[in-house]
Amino acid sequence: MHYIAEWKGQRFDYRDSGSGPVILLIHGTQSDYREVYHVEKLIAAGYRVIVPSRPGYGITSLHLADTPETLAAFYAGWLASRHIHRYTVYGISAGGPTAIALAGQNPAVTSLVLACAMTQRIVLPYQRILIQPVLQRPLQLIQWGLWTYVKDKIRKFPQEAAVRMVEMTSLLPRETIRTHLSETDASLLYEVGLQNGPGRGVLFDITQDLEQERLEAVTCPVLIVHSRSDRAVPFEHAERARRMIRHAQFIESKSPGHLIWIGPSARRDERMIERFIGLNQMT
Template sequence: MQHIADWEGYRFDYRDSGTGPVILLIHGTQSDYREVYHVERLIEAGYRIIVPSRPGYGKTPLRVASSPGELAAFYRRWLASRHLERYTVYGISAGGPTAIALASGNPAVSSLVLACAMTHQISLPYQDWLVQPLLQRPLQLVQWILWHYVKDKLVKFPQEASVRMVEMTSLLQRDEIRRQLDGADQQLLYQVGLQNGPGRGVLFDLTQQIDRPLLQAIRCPVLIVHSKADRAVPFEHALYARRAIAHAQFIESASPGHLIWIGPSARRDERMIERFIALNHL
């Protein structure tokens, strides 16, 4: 269910579902408060899930924050204002830098999960051009056309469209991806494809930086889950975080690409995350 908050002069949307220990889930690129990865299973497992739309996504304006550190400070104040004094932070993909900044030196965070997460600045071809202000409207149009195409193909050819979606963020060959996906994966990707869409938040995501000292200052338990087949956020991001956070636990996912919630190890990875959160929510 969508909620609208008016706080510190900003209006933003978020989801707040379930009861029990609190998990603040920080979504990735081209998503919003409707994030579907692992959310319903965590609610069924007895957790309260809060998913705010990050800057530039949903109804959250881009001006809420200009960096992961600013956004983390905003979330920290907002949660404190709601008298939430203990919570797990679950950072997905481009939500990783904000999750790291929020967990660093924050005694309210009981544990941190980094799932296929960015842990330092991403590097893309033509990145300096992609972040130019004059290009933002054309890029949004390109995103809109791409997602409209994806949604159309998901409706008409769900099986093959699911394979192509994974292929965009995978280092594996198409036939190998096809062998690894089952009906549940296709249903999840169908849901993701219909929910996700363009947003100005891509500009925020491409310019994110996180300083190594922030990673080193994390004292809460940390679990890193990542796949070597990830093209969107290379496996090196997981290794970087693992080196910087000496006490971090690590799971190498067998996911066929960027999304650890699909493929042959998906449910195992989710159970390990659930177990980790349960053991460390003190």
């Protein structure tokens, strides 16, 4: 179910579906409360999944928070106000820093999943120019134009569009990617491509950073899942988390790119995440 809430003077939207142990899923770039990856399977596995739209996505204001730490504090307080005092945090891609900050020394968090997650600032070409306030409106218009084009191609050429979508976030050549994608993968990417879109939250995503102390503060059980073929969030982000969170478990995904829910190990990775969450909800 889609809800619109107001807390501490901030208006935001979120999805709250399923019943059972709670998972707070923190989505990645150019997504929102409608996040597709793994959500329905988690609900089917007996979990209640809450997915808030992060700053700059959905109806959530970009000004709701300016750092992963302030966003984490907002989520912790909001969940406590709803009498939710025990939950797993599942951080995807650019949602990783907030997930880590939220899990650090927070007794309410029973476990942390980092899926292709950022653990430090992403460095982009011309980043200092891209974050200038005067350019935000033109960049928004460019994003809208690009996504309109992409969605048109997805509808007309779904199989080829799936390959190109993965290629944008992969270190592998196009033909290799093609051999890794199944019809199920193409169907999922079709759904993702039509659901995702531009958002001002990109500005939050590319400027967020995470100090080493935040990683070292995480004491709850942690599972890291990442692919070496990831171009969008390089494998070094997973390696940093493994160094700083010494008790973390790690699964190397065989995904052909950024998205661990795509490729030959996708269902294995999802089941391992579900098992990890289940075991740590019981303790």
